[in-house]
Amino acid sequence: MSGSKCSKLGGILLKQVLDSVDTVLFDCDGVIWRGDQVISGAADVINRLKEAGKRVFFVTNNSTKTRTMYAEKMAKMGFKVAEEEVFGTAYCCAIYLKNVCQLQGKKVYLIGNPAMAQELAAAGIQQTGEGPDLICGQQIDWANVPLDPDVKAVVVGFDQHFSYMKLNRALQYLIRQDCMFVGTNRDSRLPLEGGKAVPGTGCLLQAVETAAQQKAQTVGKPSKFMFESLALQFGVDRERCLMVGDRLDTDILLGSNCGLKTLLTLTGVSTLADAEAHEKSGCTERQKMVPDYYVDSIADLLPALQA
Ligand SMILES: [Mg+2]
Numbered sequence: 001m002s003g004s005k006c007s008k009l010g011g012i013l014l015k016q017v018l019d020s021v022d023t024v025l026f027d028c029d030g031v032i033w034r035g036d037q038v039i040s041g042a043a044d045v046i047n048r049l050k051e052a053g054k055r056v057f058f059v060t061n062n063s064t065k066t067r068t069m070y071a072e073k074m075a076k077m078g079f080k081v082a083e084e085e086v087f088g089t090a091y092c093c094a095i096y097l098k099n100v101c102q103l104q105g106k107k108v109y110l111i112g113n114p115a116m117a118q119e120l121a122a123a124g125i126q127q128t129g130e131g132p133d134l135i136c137g138q139q140i141d142w143a144n145v146p147l148d149p150d151v152k153a154v155v156v157g158f159d160q161h162f163s164y165m166k167l168n169r170a171l172q173y174l175i176r177q178d179c180m181f182v183g184t185n186r187d188s189r190l191p192l193e194g195g196k197a198v199p200g201t202g203c204l205l206q207a208v209e210t211a212a213q214q215k216a217q218t219v220g221k222p223s224k225f226m227f228e229s230l231a232l233q234f235g236v237d238r239e240r241c242l243m244v245g246d247r248l249d250t251d252i253l254l255g256s257n258c259g260l261k262t263l264l265t266l267t268g269v270s271t272l273a274d275a276e277a278h279e280k281s282g283c284t285e286r287q288k289m290v291p292d293y294y295v296d297s298i299a300d301l302l303p304a305l306q307a
Contacts, residue, residue, distance in 0.1 A: 030268020
C-alpha cells in the first residue's frame with residue numbers, strides 16, 4: 001500500500017520492529033495454521049522468537065478447545081508451547097466468570113461445548129445445559145420450561161446443539177432478575193477454503209441477545225479482556241508488544257484498542273484491499289482496523305530470526 005499507514009514488513013524495518021518488542025501475540029487460525037494444516041515455517045518462527053528471548057502468546061476466539069487441547073495440537077505441529085501461553089475464549093470466559101462476575105462455586109446456564117464445560121469446572125464453576133436439549137411431546141409450555149433456581153448467568157459460546165429450546169431457556173433465565181449474560185465472541189462467519197463458510201458463534205449470541213433484548217459482555221477479540229488478563233498475569237508492557245493476526249475486525253482492532261503494534265498476515269481472512277478500504281473510509285472506528293504492518297505469511301519473519 002503505497003503512501004499508506006500500513007507498511008510491508010521486511011529487511012531493516014523487520015529487524016527494527018522485532019527489536020522494539022519483547023512480547024508477540026499470535027492469533028491461530030489463518031496465522032499459524034489453517035484448520036489442521038500448519039502454515040509453512042510457522043513453528044520455526046514461534047520457536048526462534050522464544051530462543052531470541054521474546055515472550056509468545058496465542059490469543060484465539062475459538063471456544064471449542066481447552067488450553068490443554070491447544071497445547072497438544074501445537075506440540076503435534078512442532079511448536080514449543082506451554083498451555084499457560086494459550087488464551088482461548090473457553091479459558092478466558094471461565095476466568096471472566098470467576099474473577100469479574102465472582103461466580104466461583106456458583107452455577108451458569110451454558111450454551112456451549114465440552115471444552116467450555118471443562119474450563120468452567122477448572123475454574124470451580126458449575127454448569128447446566130451442555131449437550132443437546134431435546135424436546136419431548138407436541139405441547140410445550142415454552143414460557144414455563146423448568147429452570148434451575150441456582151443459575152446466576154447465561155454463557156454463550158460455540159454450540160453445535162444450539163436450538164429453539166436452548167434459545168428459549170436462555171431467555172427465561174435472562175428475564176429473571178440478577179442473571180448475568182456473557183458471550184465468548186462475536187465472529188459471525190467462519191470462512192473456509194474455496195469460498196465456503198459456516199456460521200460463527202456471533203450468530204448464536206445475537207439470537208440470544210435479540211430474544212433477551214440485552215447485550216452480552218464478551219471476552220474474545222476485539223474486547224480488551226483477553227489482552228488485559230494476559231498482561232496482568234505476565235506483566236506485559238503494551239508499548240513493547242506486537243499483535244499478529246489475519247482478521248482486521250478482531251485481531252487488528254484488539255491490537256489498536258489495547259495500544260499494541262499490529263501486523264496483518266495475508267494467509268487468512270482479510271486482504272490488503274480490506275485494509276485499504278478501512279484506511280480510505282475517513283471513519284475513525286474503521287481506521288482502528290488498519291494494521292501498522294503486513295506480511296504475506298509469518299514465515300516472512302524468519303530472515304530476522306536466523307541463528
Ligand atoms: Mg484468525
